[in-house]
Amino acid sequence: MKTQELEAASRKLVVIGGGVAGSTLARSLQFHADVTLIDPKEYFEIPWAKLRAMVEPSFGKRSVINHGEYLTNGRVVTSSAVNITETEVSTADGQLIPYDFLVIATGHTYPVPERRTERLNQFKAENQKINSAGSILIVGGGPTGVELAGEIAVDFPDKKVTLVHNGSRLLEFIGPKAANKTLHWLASKKVEVILEQRVNLDSVSEESKTYHTSEGEIINADCYFLCTGTPPGSAWLKETVLKKNLDSRGSLMVDENLRVKGRKNIFAIGDITDIPEIKQGFLAQKHAAVAAKNLKLLMTGGNESKMAIYKRGSAIAIVSLGRKDAVAQFPFTTISGRIPGWIKSGDLFVGSTRKGMGLDPHVVDD
Incomplete structure (x- = not known):
């Protein structure tokens, strides 16, 4: 190994956040630096597979992966980061972790259990909730609400599914053609969609199982799932050295190289960045690839002028509709049905994602 590579391997790289962006980057640099991954949960979860796991709990066995499975040459700290100084990260369990380079990839806040077994049990509980319900209310018409409605409608066609969304159309993050398709x-699967209304969840009656909308409609449902947006996972940064690097929405401002603006050794990747693009997993993977390339360059003493530039993602999105269909928006066209479904909906990219993490795409545990 060259002297520069040996020096790089001793550099302390701390990655905060074990989602798509953080886990991908940590894995790609584990043999190029002294890597520490800080995450409040012990596993990496393929986020676009969680809705399938709610209707088919065994699906979660492939999509929920302990960090140690792919991070074989790094350290995992199962805790939350609570502070950052110029030289170290503090965690909720009292550790002080020094860094030479830091990557923040805390995405959006979404509470999940710490342990993998608990997460898999949560899927089983949600599946039982669906199984035992005759009618189901889904609150939120973004990609999560739409995909959950599709999963339930296909796997449980006899259940009454109602989706309520406060916007004027579904999937507002993509174009109207995709939303209309x-x-x-959903209508063809007998899913009732109510637009431009909110559900008052504060006055839900467990006994009567009735829900009131902002327009006075009454919806009867045995259970509900809240599928609205979650805020960026950046509230903890407001008291750190990066407090002035947050924009009004709580996103971290980055430059074209994915470094936090004004910082030489701190990067931000994934959903927490202020890059104006659709927040999607495949783009988080691209962030990780660019940041990894730049970190390798910097850790080996390379010229900053040769750093890779991140090119903003184009308007591409595929929303799964059950097991065989999907709607896809590409830069010049929008299509729906079995063709985009063949691309995504069957396996939801779980096999290819596992393979990209260096894991067997098919193996599941007992």
Whole structure:
């Protein structure tokens, strides 16, 4: 190994956040630096597979992966980061972890259990909740709400599914053509969609199982799932050295190289960045690839002028509709049905994601 590579391998790289961006980057640099991954949970979860795991709990066995499975040459700290100084990260369990380079990839806040077994049990509980319900209310018409409605409608066609969304159309993060195709597909599966209304969840009656909308409609449902957006996972940064690097939405401002603006050795990747693009997993993977390339360059003493530039993602999105269909928006066209479904919906990219993490795409545990 060259002297520069040996020096790089001794550099302390701390990655905060074990989602798509953070886990991908940590894995790719584990043999190029002294890597520490800080995450409040002991596992990496393929986020776009969680809705399938709710209707088919065994699916979670492949999509929920202990960090130690792919991070074989790094350290995992199962805790939350609570502070950052110029030289170290403090964690909720009292550790002080020094860094030479830091990557923040805390995405959006979404409470999940710490242990993998607990997460898998949570899928089983949600599946039982669906199984035992005759009618189901889904609150939120973004990709999560739409995909959950599709999963339930296909696997449980006899259940009454109602989706309520406060926007004027579904899937507001993509174009109206895709939204209209999605609405028609849901209608074909007998999913009732109510737009431009909110559900008052504060006055839910467990006994009567009735829900009131902002327009006075009454919806009867045995259970509900809240599928609205979650805030960026950046509230903890407001008291750190990066407090002035947050924009009004709580996103970290980055430059074209994915470094936090004004910082030489701190990067931000994934959903927490202020890059104006659709927040999607495949783009988080691209962030990780660019940041990894730049970190390798810097850790081996390379010229900053040769750093890779991140090119903003184009308007591409595929929203799964059950097991065989999907709606896809590409830069010049929008299509729905079995073709985009063949691309995504069957396996939801779980096999290819596992393979990209260096794992067997098919193996599941007992």
